[in-house]
Amino acid sequence: MIEKKGQEEAVGFVAIVIIVSIVLLFILGIVLRQESSSSTGSLDVRQFLESTYKTTSECSLDQSFSYLDMDGLLIECGRNSGQECLPSGEKVCDLFNKTFSTMIESAWNAGEDSSLKGYIAEIYYQTGSNSSSGNLIARFEKGKCGGGYAADEFIIRDSSSRGSIKTVLKICS
Amino acid sequence: MPIMEGAHGMKLGQIKIQEMAFILVALFIFFALVSIIYLSIAGSRLTDSVENLREEEAQAIARKIASVPELSWSECNGCVDLDKAMALKQQIRNTSESNLWELDYLAFEQIYPILPEEECIQSIYPECNKITLIKNKEDYGVTSTAFVSLCHWKSTHVKCSLGRVYAAGRSLK
Numbered sequence: 164m165i166e167k168k169g170q171e172e173a174v175g176f177v178a179i180v181i182i183v184s185i186v187l188l189f190i191l192g193i194v195l196r197q198e199s200s201s202s203t204g205s206l207d208v209r210q211f212l213e214s215t216y217k218t219t220s221e222c223s224l225d226q227s228f229s230y231l232d233m234d235g236l237l238i239e240c241g242r243n244s245g246q247e248c249l250p251s252g253e254k255v256c257d258l259f260n261k262t263f264s265t266m267i268e269s270a271w272n273a274g275e276d277s278s279l280k281g282y283i284a285e286i287y288y289q290t291g292s293n294s295s296s297g298n299l300i301a302r303f304e305k306g307k308c309g310g311g312y313a314a315d316e317f318i319i320r321d322s323s324s325r326g327s328i329k330t331v332l333k334i335c336s
Numbered sequence: 337m338p339i340m341e342g343a344h345g346m347k348l349g350q351i352k353i354q355e356m357a358f359i360l361v362a363l364f365i366f367f368a369l370v371s372i373i374y375l376s377i378a379g380s381r382l383t384d385s386v387e388n389l390r391e392e393e394a395q396a397i398a399r400k401i402a403s404v405p406e407l408s409w410s411e412c413n414g415c416v417d418l419d420k421a422m423a424l425k426q427q428i429r430n431t432s433e434s435n436l437w438e439l440d441y442l443a444f445e446q447i448y449p450i451l452p453e454e455e456c457i458q459s460i461y462p463e464c465n466k467i468t469l470i471k472n473k474e475d476y477g478v479t480s481t482a483f484v485s486l487c488h489w490k491s492t493h494v495k496c497s498l499g500r501v502y503a504a505g506r507s508l509k
Contacts, residue, residue, distance in 0.1 A: 169355065176359060180366060187370060191377075206392045210399065210414070210483040211498075217412060217485040218448065219495045229493060266448045266498055270483070 205313035208332050212317035215266050222248035222258050234319045237328060264303050271334055273306050280335050281306020287329045297329060308335035394480035398503045402484045409487045416444060418488040421467050439505035441476040443468040446486055448498040462488055476504040
């Protein structure tokens with residue numbers, strides 16, 4: 164009887180150890196997956212956005228051909244999307260979208276054959292009193308995003324409307 | 337009989353104590369193993385954080401180099417005056433200054449708009465995409481890089497482009 168009881172206790176102990184091990188491994192897996200999926204703000208991404216919006220576009224709104232910077236072009240796109248650029252005649256929003264996506268492609272070269280697998284860029288318009296993320300006004304996406312990434316945001320103030328435009332760029336590896 | 341029963345009871349007690357001792361030892365070893373695994377994973381995450389911080393610090397220094405008075409565009413932060421850079425390149429060549437800012441390598445490269453991949457010289461500037469100011473040795477090691485705006489005068493207007501600064505040297509380590 165005593166031997167049988169000892170065997171029962173040993174089996175019970177082993178079962179408890181196995182169950183606790185499985186639970187701990189499960190929790191460890193969840194914790195590690197969360198760590199690899201997250202990333203703090205990226206200085207490189209922020210500097211890219213800052214420099215991108217200072218870049219001179221190919222759009223002028225008057226005959227003096229004083230070309231807008233990319234941030235000015237985006238603001239004009241928000242104010243009057245039907246406005247046409249000189250000298251190309253393209254709509255301001257079309258030119259912004261084309262230029263912005265080309266700049267991301269040129270700078271990051273994300274793709275299947277690259278170490279960077281994709282990117283997602285989202286542009287939001289926020290009113291002055293809106294403390295949430297705002298209204299999504301443009302989205303650029305390429306490739307696959309899953310796992311590690313570098314991301315940051317850049318805010319442009321629109322003095323005339325007292326709103327702001329927030330650009331969030333996520334580069335995925 | 338009572339002695340036998342008493343003796344039997346003592347043996348049973350000793351067995352129980354031994355069982356408890358083995359269980360405690362096994363539990364201790366189990367939790368020690370779990371702690372070792374957790375600490376090794378936490379330690380490797382800390383190493384990654386340190387590496388990220390070092391990289392960001394080097395990026396910040398690379399950008400700061402682009403902000404020195406000899407190279408900066410006065411009207412915006414993080415903007416490089418390409419005309420100044422070309423003049424400085426010529427000056428460095430003429431004076432054979434080799435220890436500027438304790439750097440072994442310093443160069444600017446334009447990313448957008450896309451230009452011919454050529455080293456800039458006076459005869460083709462600004463239709464070229466790279467200006468190498470300092471290159472003290474062929475093996476200058478790993479470069480730190482940061483996004484910057486590259487600006488110059490185009491007739492009567494300012495034109496800024498998206499570019500990168502590359503720097504390597506003792507001051508960046």
